[in-house]
Each structure stands twice: as C-alpha cells, then as structure tokens.
Amino acid sequence: MIACLPASGRRRAGILCAMTEDAPGPHRPGRPGLVEVAARAGVSIKTASRALNGEGYVAHETRQRVQQAADELGYRANGMARELRLGGNTSTLIGMLGGDLGNPFYSKLASGLEREVRFRGLQLVTVNTDEDTRSEQRLTDALLERRVRALVVASTLPSHEHLAAEHRHGIPFVFVDRPPVGLSADAVLLDNRGGAHQAAAHLLELGHTRIGIVGDLSRLSTNQERVTSFGATLRAAGIADWREHLIEDAHDVDTAQRAVLDLLRRDPAPTAIFTTNNRITTGALRVLHRLPAPPALIGFDELDMGDILGVTVVTHDPENMGRQTARLLLERLDGYAGTARWVILPTRLIPRASSRRPPGTG
Amino acid sequence: MIACLPASGRRRAGILCAMTEDAPGPHRPGRPGLVEVAARAGVSIKTASRALNGEGYVAHETRQRVQQAADELGYRANGMARELRLGGNTSTLIGMLGGDLGNPFYSKLASGLEREVRFRGLQLVTVNTDEDTRSEQRLTDALLERRVRALVVASTLPSHEHLAAEHRHGIPFVFVDRPPVGLSADAVLLDNRGGAHQAAAHLLELGHTRIGIVGDLSRLSTNQERVTSFGATLRAAGIADWREHLIEDAHDVDTAQRAVLDLLRRDPAPTAIFTTNNRITTGALRVLHRLPAPPALIGFDELDMGDILGVTVVTHDPENMGRQTARLLLERLDGYAGTARWVILPTRLIPRASSRRPPGTG
C-alpha cells in the first residue's frame, strides 16, 4: 500500500507513514457563502437561499443554476449563522455530562440517547467530568454558552441550585443516575435501594452473615443508596455490625482490588462480598478468580461477560436509561411544561454461580 | 424523599414520580443579551462586552456594575454569535463519526480523544452511524454544516472523494481505524495484518491445522486485512483450503454465535477459531464456555474481562488511539499543513488459556 518507516522518537506511535499529496492546514481561504453562490448563479442572495432550501416559488431553471453554482463552489450552509438568525438563542445540540464516557455504563447510556435524538436532527455533545466537581462546573458553563438545547447530566455536585436560573430560562435539564438537589428537574434514576436490598436478601438467604461491602466515592448519592439499603437489610436480619466490613471510595479497579484484598485478609474474613458498581466488581473479580475458595460475590451493574463469568449481579439496562432520558427531554422540547418527572427504572437480580458459593466454615 | 406511584401504561419506565414545583417548557421569554446587561448597568453595549471579557480599559467600578447586572439577569454569553463574529466559519466543536458508541472500542477511543481536546476548549460531538453508509453521509453533512473544526471518522464508505472539497477548504479530517480512500488525509490505524499474522502463527505453532475464522462485515477494510493476513499465514504453512472454514458478515453477537455453532457442527470441525473483533469474540465465548472440550480461541481486540476469562487476544489500546488522533488533529489546528500522516499502532498477542487447548484428536 504505502511505504512506512518505523517511527523515531515519537511518543507512542507505532509506525509513521508520510503520504504523497498535500493536505492543507487550518488556513481558511474564505469559504464560499450564499453571496458567492448567488453571484455565480446570477441571482440575488435570497433567491439562492430559497433555492437551496427548497422553499418553493423558485423557477425550476433558476433552482438548477443555483444548485450547480453551489456544487461547483463546494458551498455548505453555515449552521451557526442559520441558528443565530432563526431563534437566536438555541442550537440543535444536546449536551451530556458524564463521569467517564469510557465506562460502558455511560457510553451505553449516551449511545441509547443519541440514537433517539438523532432522528430529530439533534446532535449529542458528550464530555467527561471525571467525577470532578470543578470540571463539571466549567463544562456545564461551556455547554450552556454553546446554547445546547437541553442538558443531560450525571452530576457529582452536592447541589444544583446554581442551575435554577438556566432552568427558568427554559432550557430542559434531565438528570441521569443521580437526582437533582435543590432544583426541580426531570430525572431518570435507578432503583438503587431495591437492587441493593435484593442483593442483601439473596446473600442472607444463602446463609451469609459476614458480608463485605466495597463502595464507590462515598459522596455519590447512588453509592449512598446502595450501601445504606444493603446495610439496612443486613441490620434487619440482626447483623448490627455490618459497617465493620464496609470499605468505600474505591473509585477505580485498582483501589477496588486493594479493598477486596484488605477484606480478605481480615480474620475472620467475610464469606461474601457486595460491590456497588461495575468497576469495583471488575476489581473484585481480578482478585477472586485466582483464589481456590473465593467468597461469594454480588455486583451492582451488569458486566459485559457477566453470564459467561457466572457473576451474580443486580442488573439494569443503560441503553434503556438513555432512551427514557431522550423521551423526557424530547417531550420538554415539544412543549411539555408541567411538573418535573422522575422515572425510576427497576433493577433485577440475576443469580449466577458466584453467589452459589456457600458461607463455608467461616 | 418523594411520593412515587407505579407507572401505568408507560412504555418501559418503572416508577413515575411527579415533583411538586413547576418546571418551564421550551417557551423562551427572551434570554438577556448584552443589550439588557448594558442597559441595566447604564453603560454601552461595548463596555459591557469589555467588562465581561476582562479586556482591560474598563474602570474598576464600571466592571463591577456590569458584572452585577449580568449576574442578576442570569446573563450567559452566546457562543454561536461570538463564533460567527469571530471567524465566522468555525466552531469549537470536533465531530466524530463511529459505528456504535456503545461498543467499548469506539467509546474508549472517543473518551481518549475527548480528554485531550477538552483542554483546548474544544468539545466532542459524537454520532452513531450504525456502520450504515447512508447515515454516515447524512451525519457527515450535518456535522460539517455545524462547522465542526475537525472531523474524526471511522468510515464505512468505500470512497471518500466526496470529501475532497471540504478537505481543501481547510477542515482537518482524521480517519480512525479505517483508512481514507481516494483522499489524502491523516489517519490512525491498527496494524491489522501484523496482529492477524501473529494470531495465525500462534495457532500454527500449537499444531492447529483446521482453523475456523469468523469475520465482521466483509466490506470493512479492517476485516479484510485481518482475514486475508490470517489466511495468508495459513496458506504459507501449507493450508490451502483455509477459506473452507471462513464465515464473514457476523456483525453482532447473535450472528457470531450462530456462525460459531455452524463451524462446530461441521465434520471434521475446526480445532481452533479466530474471531476478528470484540463482538464476535463475545459471541464465540457464549457458545464455547459451555462446551466440555471447546476448540482453541483467539480474538482480535482486548475484552474487558479478557484476563479473567483467560481469552487469548490480539490486543491494542483504543484510548491511546484516541490520544494519537487528538495529536494529529491538534497539530493541524495549530497550523501544520504538510503531507498527510498515517499513524499505525502496533498490536500485541497475549497468549492465555483459551489458546492452550490442544488440537486434540480432530
């Protein structure tokens, strides 16, 4: 195909190939506008506009001339200008803030959302907040300035009162995964309490009484709900000291791995472990899969290979969350101006091999 | 927290909750603009602009008045208008077209890219093409009209000549995963041939001679490279009829599953299988994991749980691909106007348990 030489000194690239022809830089030699097209077709600017937009009341022959001029010039309408003129104050962009779009939870959510809004001619702008509150603030501002038509946010902030003004100005917010605080806005959430309760009940039923919990950042409402509900169920079963085996703030796979190791080194060690999200479950699996007699495991969120690995999970459907989010959002865009709605999606326990491991002789 | 009632008749939602306060619809009662702010602060529109942008030459006291007026009014600069005025013809948006942003390959790529461009104040607009050529065309146009500053595209099209005009107008394209055809543009690709070769060599070394191949859409260049390179290695080892065990166009997990079953039902059945991407590997695993004596397996692309499942893979780093893409793109934006560059990233074979299964008595 092409002659390639091994890269020399380039950071991480493997091979670097130089192609033959030239490609231009960002030097912009004035794109053709409606004026140029109109001139070339020998019509007025408005006629050109009409012709290109198929507005009717344009002579067939004229329309063709204009179209041809546009093609020859490589004309492309300027969406920004159009929108500025049209409503002035809104675009066809939907903004979405998520913790980490590399995480399947967020990316499937985003993907489901995108598929729904695409048919309305809307585009999705996604940004990673890295679950960082400052990033979230800055990026929210940036999206709002870009005049996104609506904002979908998986927020890390403890309060959303600062968004009240925007909200009143008519831009729809849909909170996903985590609810709005101090602001009455639409939301699509999971039944975290129900899911965690099922998980706990399942383990109790199997005879476990010493159960470890590895949780995400403790400031996140999702995590709080999952942990407290799980704990409440244990307590109701007479396990008062459940917090003894609780480790929180395991926000990535590595720290989750360490947390699990920590739990297992205790004496007596827990006979079962509950992990509150997909990353933590992954970390736990990395540790458990090479143990001769691992403790039982239940994770929140489905895993890509959950069925094959035989991991018991509390599952739900992120793509569906995306679709529900789209629904709420589009209804707002279509004029619904009623009270804020919270859609709470169910979770489901899928018992698999990892929880069939008995409490043993602990 | 809030009173919730079970949803009645709602499509898939679980529970629907009505909040108390009101939330406005899209009725836009005129957002405040610079004019309003200026008026309220008792200064000219230009002074307001200067004050808000911290341009200097504004009396301290004036600046405060303006700032306060802006805050009270909930003023937010209009990015579209600003950009229109500024260059007229470009935004701070980067467009990215991918087959399925729900697929970890694309979402990690996108995430890596987003993390790099974010620091330059650029935002990433991602769209799913569903590997459909018509969608790709339409969405490309939409992004171009929105005047994205650059376009990242994992293309499904057989040719990209239609983009030549755009390219000459100065908008940088970076092709990812699949190279541009009929257009000289930057690209970030994988060493598909090398990876497939390694996979074949590995299986040959272990004594396999009857090897099944399950491929993706046959029109995709990535798939062609992987399949033909794999086949070439087999042929070089004296296996002339390798195409007998080739099944292509298994584009999703389900069809991949069926393809694998098909291969296994043959007599004699292959003693090993090569799957050309992550989805197909997943499908294969679903079938193989419950077989008493499954054939050996090698998959292209790493899997989330590849290490735990013990799947031998030809791996690479999608997030790094995103970073490399960002690098090329930002260099263009910074004025590099030289020849198009292709960065070809290496792949690496990770031998794990799934390929240690011997050819058996086939």
Next chain:
DNA sequence: ATGAAAGCGCTAACAA
C-alpha cells in the same frame, strides 16, 4: 475609559 457603527452568514418580512 467609553461609545457608535459595521458586519460575521444567514433568513423573515415585505416589497417589486
């Protein structure tokens, strides 16, 4: 240190 006017590329309203 502040203001007036012009215009980015487009479309709506109103002529012609």
Next chain:
DNA sequence: TTGTTAGCGCTTTCAT
C-alpha cells in the same frame, strides 16, 4: 417568481 432590507448577539474598528 425574485429582490431589498433588517437584524439574530456578538466583537471589531475607529472615534471620542
């Protein structure tokens, strides 16, 4: 059927 004018919200001259 076509053209003229104005203006979306902002920033850039060029005054003052």
